[in-house]
Every structure is written in structure tokens, then in C-alpha cells.
Amino acid sequence: MSKMRNKAIEILKANWRDGYTVPSKNLYPYQWKWDSGFIAIGLAHFDQKMAEREVETLLNAQWINGFIPHIVFHKVSDTYFPGPNFHRADLHPLANKEYPSTGMTQPPVLGFTLERMHEIAKDKKESLQFIKNNIDRVYKNHQYFYNNRDPKDEGLVYIYHNWESGTDNSPLWDPIFETIDAPVYNFERRDTSIIDPSERPTKREYDYYLHIIDIAKEHNYNDAKIAEFSPFLVQDPLFNSMLIKSNSALISLYKMIGGNEDKIEQLEQWQEKSITSFNRKLYDKDLGAYIHYDLRNDKPIRMVSSSSFSPLYAGIPNKDQAEALVRTMMDKFGGEDMYLCASFDPSTDKFNPKKYWRGPVWINLNWMLYHGLLDYGFNDLAQRVKSDSIEILEKVGFYEYFDPRKSIYKGDVKGYGGSDFSWSAALFLDLTE
Template identity: 35%
Template sequence: MKSLVGPPVRPASTAAADLTLRRGAARVLLDNWTGTSTVPSRTLYPHQWSWDSAFVAVGLRHLSVRRAQRELESLLASQWADGRIPHIVFNSGVPHDAYFPSPDFWQSSGAGKAAGAPPAPETSGIVQPPVHALAAWLVHRSDPAESRRRGFLARVQPRLTAWHDYLLNRRDLGGGGLAAVVHPWEPGMDNSPCWDRALRRVEPAPPSGFRRADLDHGHPADRPTDLDYGRYVRLAGAYREAGYDDRVVRHGFAMEDPCFNALLIVSELALAAMARELRLPDAPYTLRAEALTRRLVTRLWDASAGLFRVRDLHTDTLVDERGVSGLVPLIVPHLPSDVVGKLHATLTGPRFRAPATRLVPSYDLTGPSFDPQRYWRGPAWFNTAWLLHRGLRAHGLTQDAERLRQGFLTQAGQSEFAEYVDPVTGEGRGTRRFSWTAALTLDLLCADHAEAPS
């Protein structure tokens, strides 16, 4: 293990150093471009992922606004008729054994037909966090004239509205006005300890029933365990057998996640901005964002812990785990001031201040399930750092925001745009040349940070 010498400090910024970093990030995105969209990784993730594409579009806007628009449009082209945006859109040219669960597991065009799955391409049946409207608005803002010329907002705004309608209607499983996730892959933080208690109720699928392709390219120490994977497979299979119909299926896993709902709030505000641009009524989106913010605080805020908790809808209780998901709501612009103060204290306190990186660990460093290497059980991720950077700026915490930005850029360059970072050693983990790391590096290098956060 490397000696602990403290978080890396980025040298005084120079035009040459930033240009080198920008060129490296651009090369990652060019290499991972398929012609219609960007894969997260050529090896570990060879298809199109939902929230990955949103983050990629945020970075691509600094290279090619047209390509950033196309990134989002290609994803939305596979939207289901019920409004959901699937978490994977499969590339038919990639062999099925390159990734599991593959198209023949999800069977979207058949099993999902009644729920409105498109006949082609094949997709998964679950979703990921709704960051897409925020991404679309940022893409528009980067070149409004080009966006208007192509009618970009006019095309994507109705689809994004339908996506949010699906989440706020079909996925309000707790009746409290928040959107629920029904699989650990949906909140994007796949095997966070926040899901452990709920997953213990799920009988895992037998190991003989599936083959994990992720271990062909990822180290077992970095990846979810076979037991967890068996539970993921069981939940996805049960959803498929129910035709992916949220009106009839009895979900074995149902959680209200703070990050997921915070991104829904910010994206509702982005839809309001789009409506104003398109000369449509913006009040429906603004009012929904206000209501969601109240519900987020009422249902998920834990003042004594200083962060938001996950709510397990099977027991209607908050989960006693501290994950980075509970800090991401800092991105919501109109939180009560006392909530912002406590979130800031928790973010900068000992539970989330890593010894070897300025990025934020995905789980409480002092928590019983902390693992510095295993996927979402401790490693620090670049996308959550980007979200927290926006949150810090939204609430005027500019010094902390700049400190996080500088740490992000240092770590991205040193790790060859790694998927995530060990918070104890600072070592890059997971796959390298990861698309959202490269894309968000570009954004932090190129964006006008004086602009309004949303």
C-alpha cells in the first residue's frame, strides 16, 4: 500500500497543463464514440448507458455541440412508450457474451411490449437517475443559436417531460410523492451498503444460472460479490416476468433514494428553463420542483446525521447507512439553510474527508461496511464529485467548490481518467479511460463557472 502523504495537490494551473489534460480527455471520448453514442468503456461497458450518456453530453458540448445533442437524442430514441428511459441501450453489433445481463436476458422487445418497449434496439427494463434534462439544458446553453437552428429543445423537451411523468406517477410507490427505485442498479450506485438490508430479503439466483462477463475485464476485488450479483439477477428476472409493469408487479426491492430524487428536482428546474425558452408554461415544472424539494426534506432528511437517508419502502424506515447519495442533494438550489449547513459540515467532516484524494468517498470512511476498493462501497467517484461541485457553487461555497475542482482535475489526469479512486491510497481503480470521467474533466476545464448552476 502506498504511504499516506495527503491528497494530491494540483500545481498552479498553466495553459499548457490544462491543454494537455483537455486533449487527453477529448481523446477518450473520441475513442469511445461508436458513431451514434459513447460507450462508458470499450471493454467493461460496451453498450450505451443512460446516465453515462447524460454526463458525456455535458462534456461533449465543449468539443461538438452537435455530437452532444446526438448523444442525448440517440438515448431518447429508445425511450419506452410509458416514458421510461432504459438504463442500457444495446448495440446489436456487440456479441451477447460481452456483457451480462445481455439482451437475451432482458428480452425487452417481447417481455416489455405491453409497457411500450420499442421493437428495436433491445434495451434493459430498468432505469437510472434522471440527470438528462439538466444535461440537455447545459448542451443548449453552450450554443443556443445552433440548438434553435436544429430544434433541439423542441424535440427533447416532450420526451423528457414524459420521462419525469413516468417517475412521478408509476414510480411513486411509497405514496409520498418521491420516485422509487426498484433495483440496486437504478440509483447508479450499484452495491452501496445502503442496499444491504433490503437485499438480504432477496433470494439470490443460483450461480449456475448466469455467467458474469464483468470479471473478464474487472478485478474481483473491485466488483460486486457473486452473492450480490445473484440477488441483482433475481430482481431483474422477476421484473421481466411481470412484463416490466409497475402497476401490477410486487417489487421485492423498493427504495426512495436521495440522489435520484435530487437529480429529478434539478432536472425539473431544467425543464422549466426549457419551457421558458420554448415559450411554454413553466409553472408546472417549477411547482413540481418545489413540491419535490419539500418531500425530499420531509421524507429523507436526517438532521442528527447531517445528511439524507435512503427510505426502505418495505419497512417504511430510513436506512442507517451514510452514503454519498445522501450528500448529493446539496445540488438542489432551494434547500433550507440549516440543511445546507449540516450537509456542508458532513461533507467536510471526518466521515467523508478522504486521506488521499479531494474526491468524496462513496460511503462513510468510518462505517462498518467501508471498503476502499469495492464498487460503491467506499471508492470516490468523479461523477458524484462533479455533482457536489455544482452543489457547493449553488450555495455560494466557492472555496470548497474550487478545492474539489482542483482535486478532481489532478486525480483525473494522474489516474488516466479512471472509473473511480481508492480514497485511502489515491490509486485509480476500475477501468481506465472512462468516458464520464473524461467528459466531466472537460466540463470543469472549459465551463464558465460564473454561470448559474442550473
């Protein structure tokens, strides 16, 4: 175990770029928002200062309206497409001119990241000071979401691009893309010259991804216009669970540092509204799972993915719902021949065990499920998620994603996507502390 831990630390140090960590050398040469949160948790296990710098660098890229972008393009790189010249986030009047970025975001990880970093920190006094210095910027990010991403005032925020979900090419989005008339773009993919194309999204999928960005650009990334015109507008249970989990973390942290009653009150109000709507709108009793809601076409997306179980991590389900989630997870994802937890329902024909978010196991989702299951007292299943994660990483190393089928793990197997992937290393450190 200590050999693996040393290797994980080595990877994180090698991916460190003076203030932030790249998810994977060449494949992802910038700073990504949700990666940064998971990575900071890993860094905190061996270097508190590095972890704090990771978070601070991301927060420095925050826009005037509280928005935090999904990618911060610190240094120009020609190994990733699309870069800053395609995204043109600077079209937004409140964009942060010092930090070129995308004009879309990613799940709100920073609240629970700060809380976990503080639990890990050896120097609690210094950690508390760090939290005091930075927590308001995280609060402002939540305020941005509730004020700009919730057009129906439901306490559920939308994402306007599949890249905002973090689960980029999940089959969840297929029916939405069928409603979109995207042109065929002429561009040079960089990812598929680094990674086997069979493990990445297709060219046609990229056409949709670029087209949705072009529509947002036409409106200078104005949130109200995006809510009105984006062909992709979804309430995502994973994204909203992370917001709710981060709300709880902010409440605890504000209580710990004292004062800030107005912010605590506001957070509690958001929390109540969000959790109520979440259970009303995103829980599908017949499926025994949380589902996505297609706000543009006003209909539920009745499919089960690993995101369906993420509300456990945020304490959203009641006891009966939590039990139903566990049954669904075991029935559809938990066969003895399968590692938990496939990213998409293995009992459907959309499941592809090798392709990115269409089936493979991802360590960040497993990390959330592990904590969520533990919180609800499903100790055996939590331990299985944890030991499955560790076993896969030990078998093939710190890849980006992994085949859930146990039968393929013999002989010369490898993981999929990028190698020396930062959050796989970081969360291994946290799971095995």
C-alpha cells in the same frame, strides 16, 4: 492541462459508436442512460452535433409510456453480462421494439444535460432548435416517473433495482439483500475477466441483482406489479435530486422557448410536492445528511454516502440543512489525508476504498457536489472538490473510480475499474473549461 484535455477528447472520440458513446470499451459496450447525459456535456465542449446525437439516440430508445431504459443494447456484444436475452424488456407491452434494452431505468439526467449543453453551445440558435425538437420527450419521461413510480403520491419516485440507482453495490443495499431469498444462479460473469474481481461486486451480489430482475420479468415489467412485489423498492435521494434538478432545468428551458404554460405549471407542482416530501422524509437531522428510504420494508436506511450530499445540486436543503451537510461531509469524508468525496462513509466498517461504490471517489458525483456547493456559496469546499478531482485524474488518468486515500498515490498507482472511462473524460472537460 491542455494535454489532459486533448487526451479526454481522444477518449471520447475512441468510445464513440456512430450516434452514442460507450462508457468504457469492452467492460461497458452499450449506451447507458446517466452516462449518456454526462458524456453529452463533455462532447458539447468540442462537438455540439455529437452531443446532440448522443442525447437524441437515447431519446429514440424511449418507450411509448415515456420510460427511458438504463441500457440500450445497440449492437450485440459478448463482453457484457447480462445482455438483452436475460433482461427481456420486450415482455413489457409498451417497450420500444426497435431498440433492445433493459426494463429498468437510471437517474433522470436529461433535463439538466440539455440546460448545460445549451450553456456550452457555440451555435445557440441551432441549440435552441435542438431543445425545441426534444424537450417534450424529456418531459414525458418525468411524467412517466410521477405517474408510475410514486405509489403513495408523495412526489418521491422509487427505484426497484440497485442498478437503477447507478450506485450499484453501495453498502446501502446490504440490509435489503438480507431480506431477500435469492437463488444461486449459474452464469458466466464477463466483468471479472476484464477487471480485478476485488474491485467489482461479488458473485452473491449478482445473484440478488438477477433475482430482482427475474421478479420484474415475471410481471412483464408492469410498474404497479413491481411496486407491489419487488423485494427492492427504495426512495433514493440521488435519483430524486436529479429528477428535481432536471425539473428546474425543464422549467427554465420551457420559459426560454416560450409557450407550454401547462407543462410549466405541472412541473412547478411536481417540484413543490417533491421538495417538501424530500425534506420531510429523506432528511435525517441527527446524521446531518439526506438518507435513503426503504419503501418495501417501510424504514429509513440510516447511512451516509456521497448521495447524501447530492440534494445540494438540486437546491433542496435550506441554509441550516446545507450547513449541516457540509459539517457532515467534512467530519466523515473530509480528513486531510482523504480526497473528496468517498462514495461511502469512511468512518464505518462497511467502507472499502477500492471496491466500486463502497468507498471510491467517482467523478460524476464530484461534479454534482462541486456545482451544489458553489450554488450554496461554499466556495472553498467547492474548489477543493474540483481540485481533488483534477489532481486524481492527473495522477492516474481517466479511470472509472479512484481510491480516496491520498497515502496510496505514490509510485505505480492506477485508478480502479474500467480505463478510458467516458464520463471521467467528459466531466474533466466540463470542470476545466
